Amino acid sequence: xxxxxxxxxxxxxxxxxxxxxxxxxxxxxxxxxxxxxxxxxxxxxxxxxxxxxxxxxxxxxxxxxxxxxxxxxxxxxxxxxxxxxxxxxxxxxxxxxxxxxxxxxxxxxxxxxxxxxxxxxxxxxxxxxxxxxxxxxxxxxxxxxxxxxxxxxxxxxxxxxxxxxxxxxxxxxxxxxxxxxxxxxxxxxxxxxxxxxxxxxxxxxxxxxxxxxxxxxxxxxxxxxxxxxxxxxxxxxxxxxxxxxxxxxxxxxxxxxxxxxxxxxxxxxxxxxxxxxxxx
Amino acid sequence: xxxxxxxxxxxxxxxxxxxxxxxxxxxxxxxxxxxxxxxxxxxxxxxxxxxxxxxxxxxxxxxxxxxxxxxxxxxxxxxxxxxxxxxxxxxxxxxxxxxxxxxxxxxxxxxxxxxxxxxxxxxxxxxxxxxxxxxxxxxxxxxxxxxxxxxxxxxxxxxxxxxxxxxxxxxxxxxxxxxxxxxxxxxxxxxxxxxxxxxxxxxxxxxxxxxxxxxxxxxxxxxxxxxxxxxxxxxxxxxxxxxxxxxxxxxxxxxxxxxxxxxxxxxxxxxxxxxxxxxxxxxxxxxxxxxxxxxxxxxxxxxxxxxxxxxxxxxxxxx
Numbered sequence: 001x002x003x004x005x006x007x008x009x010x011x012x013x014x015x016x017x018x019x020x021x022x023x024x025x026x027x028x029x030x031x032x033x034x035x036x037x038x039x040x041x042x043x044x045x046x047x048x049x050x051x052x053x054x055x056x057x058x059x060x061x062x063x064x065x066x067x068x069x070x071x072x073x074x075x076x077x078x079x080x081x082x083x084x085x086x087x088x089x090x091x092x093x094x095x096x097x098x099x100x101x102x103x104x105x106x107x108x109x110x111x112x113x114x115x116x117x118x119x120x121x122x123x124x125x126x127x128x129x130x131x132x133x134x135x136x137x138x139x140x141x142x143x144x145x146x147x148x149x150x151x152x153x154x155x156x157x158x159x160x161x162x163x164x165x166x167x168x169x170x171x172x173x174x175x176x177x178x179x180x181x182x183x184x185x186x187x188x189x190x191x192x193x194x195x196x197x198x199x200x201x202x203x204x205x206x207x208x209x210x211x212x213x214x215x216x217x218x219x220x221x222x223x224x225x226x227x228x229x230x231x232x233x234x235x236x237x238x239x240x241x242x243x244x245x246x247x248x249x250x251x252x253x254x255x256x257x258x259x260x261x262x263x264x265x266x267x268x269x270x271x272x273x274x275x276x277x278x279x280x
Numbered sequence: 281x282x283x284x285x286x287x288x289x290x291x292x293x294x295x296x297x298x299x300x301x302x303x304x305x306x307x308x309x310x311x312x313x314x315x316x317x318x319x320x321x322x323x324x325x326x327x328x329x330x331x332x333x334x335x336x337x338x339x340x341x342x343x344x345x346x347x348x349x350x351x352x353x354x355x356x357x358x359x360x361x362x363x364x365x366x367x368x369x370x371x372x373x374x375x376x377x378x379x380x381x382x383x384x385x386x387x388x389x390x391x392x393x394x395x396x397x398x399x400x401x402x403x404x405x406x407x408x409x410x411x412x413x414x415x416x417x418x419x420x421x422x423x424x425x426x427x428x429x430x431x432x433x434x435x436x437x438x439x440x441x442x443x444x445x446x447x448x449x450x451x452x453x454x455x456x457x458x459x460x461x462x463x464x465x466x467x468x469x470x471x472x473x474x475x476x477x478x479x480x481x482x483x484x485x486x487x488x489x490x491x492x493x494x495x496x497x498x499x500x501x502x503x504x505x506x507x508x509x510x511x512x513x514x515x516x517x518x519x520x521x522x523x524x525x526x527x528x529x530x531x532x533x534x535x536x537x538x539x540x541x542x543x544x545x546x547x548x549x550x551x552x553x554x555x556x557x558x559x560x561x562x563x564x565x566x567x568x569x570x571x572x573x574x575x576x577x578x579x580x581x582x583x584x585x586x587x588x589x590x591x592x593x594x595x596x597x598x599x
Contacts, residue, residue: 018416120297122530123582125574127537128555129304132567135559136312212425216541219427220556234428238545241431242439252428259423267419 009272019268025261033079041072044228052244062246064236073228074250080229081258084145084214085207091149093203096156097192100199103157104164105187114157121154130213134222141224144217148210156199156206163195170194197273204266208259215255230255283590290586294579301575302354305568306347314562359569364561369569373551377577380539380550384532386466387473392528394474395481400517402482403489414482421479426538430472430545437468444468447547469546473538477531484527485520492519522592529585533578 032039046068053063061070103114133147167173168191176186217223218231230251237247317334318325325333334340338349353360359369402414438446444467492498493516501511539552547553555570557563 116293116296119293120300123294123297123533123575123579124301125533125536125571125578127534128540128571128574131540131556131559132305132308132571136308138313208423212423213537215425216427216537219425219541220544231425234425234431238431241435245435248428248431252425252431255428256420256424260420263419263423 016268016271018264019272022261022264022266022268025257026265029078029082029258029261032075033082036076036079039075041075042069044068044072044076052240052247054244055246061250062244064233064247065240065244070233070247070250073233074230074254076228077230077233077251077254078258080141080224080227081211081214081255084141084148085211085262088145088148088152088210088214089203089206091145092152092206093156093199095149095153096158097160097196097199099153100157100160101164101187101192104161105168105183105191111161114161118154118158121151126151127213127216130217131220131222134217139217139222139224141227144214144224148213152206152210156202159198159202160192160195163198164191167191167195198270201266201270201273204269205263208262208266211255211259211262287583287587287590290583294583297579298572298576302351302568302572303347305571306350309564309568310343310346354572359572360565362558362566363563364558364566365563369565370573372554372566373570373573376549376551376554377573379548380535380543380552381577383466383469383473383542383548383550384535384538387470387477387538388528388531390470390474391477391481391531392524395478396485396517396520396524398478399482399485399487400489400512400520402486403493403516403520404512406486406490406493411486415486418479418482418486421475422483423479424475425541426472426476427541427545429475430469430542433468433472434545448549469542469548472545473542476538480531481524481527484523488523489516489520492516522589525585525588525592529582532581532585535578536574 047066048063048068050059050063051065053059055062059069059071061074064070064073099114103111129151130144130147134144137143164187173186173190176190177183181189214223214229215231215234218229219235221235223229223232233251234248237244237249237251241248317330317337317339338346341349357370361368362372365372398414398418402411402418405411434446437443445465446468448465493512498511498515501515502508536552539550540556541552542548543550543553544556551570551574555567555574558566558570
């Protein structure tokens with residue numbers, strides 16, 4: 001993308017208020033996740049003598065069944081959610097770009113095979129597949145990241161394939177081939193960089209979906225037991241919801257805020273990256 | 281002719297999906313750490329008994345022969361018996377399927393209808409406060425975890441207001457049961473699923489109606505002097521229907537996620553909860569059978585949507 005394109009993209013994003021707000025909210029979550037250890041919050045694992053304490057000036061979000069400070073635990077949950085969201089969506093994008101790029105650029109049997117795989121994945125009930133993988137193979141957080149990336153790449157591949165198909169006949173691609181560049185070089189240095197923007201926009205949306213999927217798995221009890229995550233916090237408050245609503249309420253609220261922010265930003269990004277849609 | 285060829289191609293594709301699901305299931309379960317025979321025999325079983333089980337179920341055979349046997353049984357519609365319940369897998373699942381279909385069907389339909397109306401309303405006042413409000417709420421709606429919303433609804437409408445029951449599909453007492461009773465039990469789970477679907481549908485409907493409103497033929501209708509209302513209701517809104525149909529088809533593939541999570545929160549006696557329990561207790565025949573039958577259901581619904589699409593839209597691209 002050239003400089004003028006970048007300037008236009010940023011101008012277009014700034015014009016969309018919700019996308020900018022979404023972006024800032026995601027940045028705040030990101031800062032929280034990175035700076036957790038140096039934030040002035042209580043130890044999320046420290047037990048106290050006040051279990052089921054409702055929200056107060058001392059405990060913003062109350063305490064849980066073991067008297068642990070919920071505000072601190074909720075902030076710690078940010079890390080797991082962002083980690084799963086960003087890494088699994090990133091993995092999905094990388095696999096999708098490689099397979100979709102190759103399929104669209106070279107065509108032939110590779111294209112046929114990857115298109116069939118894509119079709120299968122688009123219809124297959126994916127969440128249940130994830131439940132199966134995580135419960136059979138183990139619930140380590142990197143395993144969850146890996147499996148979410150592995151079941152979501154086909155849609156990215158489909159987007160990248162369409163882009164590669166459209167771009168491979170452009171003049172600059174022909175020029176690159178004419179000047180003797182190898183076909184892989186043409187694909188990954190000329191076709192992919194110029195066609196990757198819709199994949200990026202979809203990947204941002206995918207971050208939000210991955211966060212929700214991870215929360216769902218953790219809520220079912222399939223989360224990594226060594227990591228504090230919002231889904232697990234909601235699960236831990238489910239039994240006592242009628243008497244101590246705050247234990248499940250605040251982690252869920254954070255999920256809504258984070259995923260909405262990601263979605264607003266992703267929507268804004270896809271509008272800004274697609275000039276044809278701008279007028280609407 | 282072209283249409284029929286297209287549908288046949290889609291049917292073949294869908295058969296492929298089911299076969300892939302079956303193979304994937306088999307592979308996953310046999311790659312998983314832990315010995316299937318030990319799970320089947322129970323943790324206290326002695327080594328001889330485990331060996332007997334292993335032999336009896338052919339677990340001592342090479343993997344490709346096991347897969348061949350499994351696939352051939354599957355093609356004959358035989359999914360075996362559940363380890364934990366002892367009944368044939370097909371019977372158990374068919375028993376639970378209506379509850380899931382009732383829950384998902386009502387939510388999908390409600391979501392499609394309300395989503396179309398909401399999206400059309402936003403598109404009609406595009407750029408106004410109404411539009412911003414609806415579009416903002418719609419993003420929040422599909423960003424909300426369905427299980428969390430379920431807990432909140434239970435807290436508000438069941439625990440506090442006591443308007444609706446919080447779990448199950450019908451009352452415990454025989455004389456309280458009936459259509460009204462089941463509808464009351466459906467209210468909260470359907471609402472929490474519908475919120476999610478409405479969000480997605482509003483987005484789709486808003487975009488397609490807004491696009492149609494800018495089309496030349498709509499401008500022509502206006503120029504000729506049709507009333508704005510007529511143009512909107514009879515022409516622009518019609519454009520929103522096809523994308524909503526295909527969106528509903530896609531949403532049906534999210535059935536397992538919705539079913540497992542919602543049914544768990546509301547103790548709804550459906551397939552999602554059943555198969556999830558099977559995963560927890562490592563009831564392999566029930567897991568495999570359940571997943572394959574769910575996939576078949578999704579595939580049939582996708583085909584139905586394809587069929588509706590071909591009938592509704594004369595311009596459909598038959599690639």
